[in-house]
Amino acid sequence: MSRNLVIVGGGAGGASVAAEARRRDPSLSVIMIEQGKYVSTAA
Numbered sequence: 001m002s003r004n005l006v007i008v009g010g011g012a013g014g015a016s017v018a019a020e021a022r023r024r025d026p027s028l029s030v031i032m033i034e035q036g037k038y039v040s041t042a043a
Protein backbone atom coordinates (compact mmCIF):
# COMPACT_ATOMS: atom_id res chain seq x y z
CA MET A 1 0.00 0.00 0.00
CA SER A 2 1.47 3.38 -0.99
CA ARG A 3 1.72 6.13 1.59
CA ASN A 4 0.95 9.81 1.23
CA LEU A 5 2.76 12.75 2.84
CA VAL A 6 1.14 16.19 2.90
CA ILE A 7 3.46 19.10 3.70
CA VAL A 8 1.99 22.51 4.50
CA GLY A 9 4.45 25.24 3.54
CA GLY A 10 6.83 25.31 0.58
CA GLY A 11 9.71 27.11 2.26
CA ALA A 12 13.14 25.68 2.95
CA GLY A 13 11.78 23.51 5.76
CA GLY A 14 8.95 22.00 3.75
CA ALA A 15 11.10 21.38 0.69
CA SER A 16 13.82 19.77 2.81
CA VAL A 17 11.32 17.42 4.44
CA ALA A 18 9.88 16.50 1.03
CA ALA A 19 13.31 15.72 -0.41
CA GLU A 20 14.46 13.67 2.59
CA ALA A 21 11.19 11.74 2.81
CA ARG A 22 11.44 10.73 -0.86
CA ARG A 23 15.08 9.69 -0.38
CA ARG A 24 13.99 7.38 2.43
CA ASP A 25 10.94 6.06 0.59
CA PRO A 26 11.02 6.56 -3.21
CA SER A 27 7.47 5.23 -3.52
CA LEU A 28 6.09 7.89 -1.19
CA SER A 29 3.53 10.26 -2.69
CA VAL A 30 4.35 13.81 -1.59
CA ILE A 31 1.98 16.77 -1.84
CA MET A 32 3.25 20.21 -0.86
CA ILE A 33 0.72 22.97 -0.23
CA GLU A 34 2.05 26.53 -0.48
CA GLN A 35 -0.15 29.56 0.09
CA GLY A 36 2.16 31.90 -1.80
CA LYS A 37 3.04 32.08 -5.48
CA TYR A 38 6.46 30.46 -5.15
CA VAL A 39 8.07 27.50 -3.42
CA SER A 40 11.61 27.46 -2.11
CA THR A 41 14.52 26.57 -4.37
CA ALA A 42 16.77 26.15 -1.31
CA ALA A 43 16.30 22.40 -0.89
Ligand SMILES: Cc1cc2nc3c(=O)[nH]c(=O)nc-3n(C[C@H](O)[C@H](O)[C@H](O)COP(=O)(O)OP(=O)(O)OC[C@H]3O[C@@H](n4cnc5c(N)ncnc54)[C@H](O)[C@@H]3O)c2cc1C
Nearest residue numbers: 008009010011012013014015033034035036037038039040
Ligand atom coordinates in the same frame (compact mmCIF):
# COMPACT_ATOMS: atom_id res chain seq x y z
C1 LIG B 1 15.14 39.13 5.03
C2 LIG B 1 15.63 37.72 5.21
C3 LIG B 1 16.81 37.30 4.58
C4 LIG B 1 17.29 35.99 4.75
N1 LIG B 1 18.44 35.65 4.10
C5 LIG B 1 18.91 34.40 4.23
C6 LIG B 1 20.10 33.99 3.53
O1 LIG B 1 20.74 34.77 2.81
N2 LIG B 1 20.53 32.72 3.68
C7 LIG B 1 19.86 31.82 4.48
O2 LIG B 1 20.31 30.67 4.58
N3 LIG B 1 18.74 32.17 5.13
C8 LIG B 1 18.25 33.43 5.05
N4 LIG B 1 17.12 33.81 5.73
C9 LIG B 1 16.47 32.82 6.59
C10 LIG B 1 15.61 31.88 5.78
O3 LIG B 1 14.76 32.63 4.93
C11 LIG B 1 14.79 31.05 6.73
O4 LIG B 1 15.62 30.41 7.68
C12 LIG B 1 14.00 29.97 5.99
O5 LIG B 1 13.24 30.56 4.96
C13 LIG B 1 13.07 29.27 6.97
O6 LIG B 1 12.38 28.29 6.21
P1 LIG B 1 11.04 27.68 6.72
O7 LIG B 1 10.62 26.66 5.70
O8 LIG B 1 11.17 27.23 8.12
O9 LIG B 1 10.01 28.92 6.77
P2 LIG B 1 9.49 29.83 5.58
O10 LIG B 1 10.56 30.16 4.58
O11 LIG B 1 8.79 30.97 6.27
O12 LIG B 1 8.45 28.91 4.81
C14 LIG B 1 7.16 28.64 5.33
C15 LIG B 1 6.21 28.57 4.12
O13 LIG B 1 4.95 28.09 4.57
C16 LIG B 1 3.95 28.81 3.90
N5 LIG B 1 2.75 28.71 4.71
C17 LIG B 1 2.56 29.17 5.97
N6 LIG B 1 1.33 28.86 6.39
C18 LIG B 1 0.74 28.18 5.37
C19 LIG B 1 -0.56 27.60 5.22
N7 LIG B 1 -1.49 27.64 6.20
N8 LIG B 1 -0.86 26.99 4.04
C20 LIG B 1 0.06 26.95 3.05
N9 LIG B 1 1.30 27.47 3.14
C21 LIG B 1 1.62 28.09 4.30
C22 LIG B 1 4.49 30.23 3.75
O14 LIG B 1 3.87 30.90 2.69
C23 LIG B 1 5.98 29.95 3.47
O15 LIG B 1 6.25 29.86 2.10
C24 LIG B 1 16.60 35.08 5.57
C25 LIG B 1 15.41 35.49 6.20
C26 LIG B 1 14.92 36.78 6.03
C27 LIG B 1 13.63 37.21 6.71
